[in-house]
Amino acid sequence: NGDKELLERRDETLEIGNECLENKCKKNKEKENLYLIVIGHVDAGKSTLMGHFLYKLGYVTQKVIQKYEHESEKIGKQSFFYAWVLDEIPEERERGITIDVGKSKFETATKIVTLLDAPGHKDFIPNMISGVNQLAIVINKMDNVLWSRERFEEICVKLNSFLRHAGFLESDLFFIPCSGLTGENLIEKPKDLSAAWYNGPTLIDIIDSLKPPERSVNKVLRLSIDDVCKNGASGRIETGCIRVGNKVCIQPLGDIALVKGLTVDDNIGNTAYAGNYVNVILANVDLDKISVGCVLCNIENPIPFTNQFEAKIVIFDIVYPITIGYSVILHLLNFVDEVKIMKLRAQLNKVTGEMIKKNPRCLIKNSAAIVTIRTNRPICLELYKNIKEFGRFMLRDTGITIAAGLVTKVS
Ligand code: GDP
Numbered sequence: 001n002g003d004k005e006l007l008e009r010r011d012e013t014l015e016i017g018n019e020c021l022e023n024k025c026k027k028n029k030e031k032e033n034l035y036l037i038v039i040g041h042v043d044a045g046k047s048t049l050m051g052h053f054l055y056k057l058g059y060v061t062q063k064v065i066q067k068y069e070h071e072s073e074k075i076g077k078q079s080f081f082y083a084w085v086l087d088e089i090p091e092e093r094e095r096g097i098t099i100d101v102g103k104s105k106f107e108t109a110t111k112i113v114t115l116l117d118a119p120g121h122k123d124f125i126p127n128m129i130s131g132v133n134q135l136a137i138v139i140n141k142m143d144n145v146l147w148s149r150e151r152f153e154e155i156c157v158k159l160n161s162f163l164r165h166a167g168f169l170e171s172d173l174f175f176i177p178c179s180g181l182t183g184e185n186l187i188e189k190p191k192d193l194s195a196a197w198y199n200g201p202t203l204i205d206i207i208d209s210l211k212p213p214e215r216s217v218n219k220v221l222r223l224s225i226d227d228v229c230k231n232g233a234s235g236r237i238e239t240g241c242i243r244v245g246n247k248v249c250i251q252p253l254g255d256i257a258l259v260k261g262l263t264v265d266d267n268i269g270n271t272a273y274a275g276n277y278v279n280v281i282l283a284n285v286d287l288d289k290i291s292v293g294c295v296l297c298n299i300e301n302p303i304p305f306t307n308q309f310e311a312k313i314v315i316f317d318i319v320y321p322i323t324i325g326y327s328v329i330l331h332l333l334n335f336v337d338e339v340k341i342m343k344l345r346a347q348l349n350k351v352t353g354e355m356i357k358k359n360p361r362c363l364i365k366n367s368a369a370i371v372t373i374r375t376n377r378p379i380c381l382e383l384y385k386n387i388k389e390f391g392r393f394m395l396r397d398t399g400i401t402i403a404a405g406l407v408t409k410v411s
Contacts, residue, residue, distance in 0.1 A: 034210060037132070045140045049180030050115065053203065054062075056187045057106050108208035134172045135163065136173035136206045143179040145196040152177045161351040165314050165368055166404045167384065167392055169368055173205045216274045221248065221301060222390060223278070223296040223335035224380075232281040233290055235334065238389040239381075240298065241273045242280065250285065251295045252305035252378035254339045293335035295380040303390065305378040310345070310409035313395065315367050318402045321362035328402065332393040335379055339395075343372035372406065381407050 040046045061163050104115050137159055156175045161171055175231045177185060177198060184190040186203045201209070221240035225233045242248065246259045261281035264272040272278045280296065297303045315322065324342040347360040348368040363369050384391030384406035395403040 005368070014118045029111045030118055031107065031110055034113045034207070036113050036115050036207065038115065040138075040140075045180045047142055049138065049178065049186070052183045053186045053255065054106060057204075059104070059106055061197040090343045102342055108204055110208055111210075113207060121145065123161065133168075134166060134174075134210050136174045136176060136203070136210070139175060139177045140180050142177045142184070142190075142195070143182050143192070147177070147192055147198070149191070149197045152198075162314070165350055165353065166314075167406050174201075174209075176201065176203050176206055178203055193404045215301070216325050216387075216389075217272070219387065220301040221296065221298045222382075222387060223280075224335070224390075225290065225292055225294045225296065226334045227292065228287060228290050229279070230287070232279060232287070233294075233296070234277070235296070236277045237272055237274050238333070239274050239387060240270060242278065242296070243271045247299050248280075248282075248296045249302040250290055251297060251303050251380045253289055253294065254302070255285050255289065256299055257282040286311075293333070293337075293380075303382060304410055306375075306410050307378055308342070308372060308374045308411050309379075309407055310370060310372050310411065311393070311407050312348070312368065312370055313363075313366060313403045313404040313405040314405045315363055316401060318365045318397075321364045322402075323362045328395045328397050330373070330375070330379075330393055332379065332381060333390065337376060337379070339373050339375045341371050342374045345370040345372060371405075372411075373405075381410065383407055383410065 020371050021251070038046045038050055051060070062185065106113050139152055139155050139158075142148075142152065152175075156329065158173070160170070160173060177190075177195070179185070179190075182192070183388060184192055184195065185198070188196060189202060218240035219239035221242055222238045223235045223242070224238060226235045242259060242262065244259055244262055245257055247255055248259060259280055260283045262269050262272055263279040264276050265278075295303045320339060322344070324341065324344060327338055330337060330339040343359070344360050344363060346355045346369060347357040347363065348354065348370065349356050350366070350368040353368070360369070363371075380390065381393075382390040391407040393405050393407070395405060
């Protein structure tokens with residue numbers, strides 16, 4: 001069924017998205033805000049892990065746990081009781097599967113953490129992946145392998161090279177061995193003797209140490225338009241800032257418009273910065289020409305656009321190999337359109353990034369490559385090394401994410 005398919009397509013890592021508190025006030029020792037999204041394959045143990053975590057932090061009373069324990073015994077699924085802390089939907093309980101992680105808040109030493117619903121819709125996945133910059137990768141069910149150090153390290157090595165090639169920095173990846181079921185290494189160091197080899201951080205240590213993302217306010221203005229309304233356009237400012245009275249360039253049109261007014265995160269404002277979601281009231285421009293995926297930028301430094309570019313792609317678990325001429329849907333922020341793979345320039349070693357083969361005939365699952373992509377209409381983008389928000393994209397085919405890519409050359 002649809003839900004099951006959807007769950008199975010979810011990525012297999014626990015991903016953490018975070019945002020710093022708008023008006024962080026260090027004087028008052030106000031805690032930073034962090035948004036946490038838990039993602040993993042169905043049955044990976046997400047609900048059990050987070051339920052047990054919240055229970056250990058004291059957010060769930062013993063009484064509630066006892067009630068869940070009793071109810072789950074009644075239907076013969078004792079191990080599900082921690083999961084129920086987060087899942088309140090009765091039919092999910094009966095089926096013994098969990099769809100969404102419920103919304104809830106908890107605090108660590110320096111953070112107020114809001115647990116967000118795992119994205120329920122597949123179309124949200126590309127957006128979510130490109131908003132996420134730090135990952136806490138929980139290697140769960142360590143009790144199942146008697147806390148095998150070899151198994152843990154094997155998984156770390158494989159995921160590390162995969163994620164590095166998808167554009168994550170080594171310093172933004174954290175690997176934590178855990179057991180959601182026994183509760184080990186969530187808040188306290190594991191007590192299990194077979195885990196004696198591990199003296200790294202616990203899950204809560206890692207969550208507490210995540211950095212608020214750098215706000216790229218000093219960079220050039222880049223806003224990817226997600227909606228056009230009768231007096232302007234809206235979207236999130238990825239980099240730079242915008243002020244009422246500014247002239248802005250709308251790419252790929254090349255049109256210049258005047259900023260007449262701003263709504264910044266739902267309040268009327270004069271200035272908005274990277275990270276803000278804004279409605280921009282625009283004058284002196286034909287709004288009918290503007291479409292979703294166009295980019296607002298400074299007139300001095302407009303974003304480049306092109307119909308063809310080169311990218312390094314990491315291919316996921318696909319069924320049919322990618323060959324020249326392959327058509328696929330590209331998602332880059334709000335730009336979504338069909339594109340064609342025009343050239344397979346090189347196949348790369350996924351771990352070292354070295355070239356294995358020039359001009360391969362096809363690209364198979366779990367490989368990495370340099371390709372040339374052609375779009376039907378001009379796409380605004382940047383080299384990944386310059387502005388990463390506009391230099392990374394997802395390729396999707398019939399609703400399935402088949403590859404992630406980084407722009408390496410704009411031709
Ligand atoms: P979700 O679909 O990712 O939310 O997974 P659940 O939390 O519902 O767990 C799926 C199954 O894995 C259940 O049978 C859990 O009891 C089991 N499980 C979850 N965490 C652990 C763990 O740390 N160790 C073991 N052995 N089983 C676990």
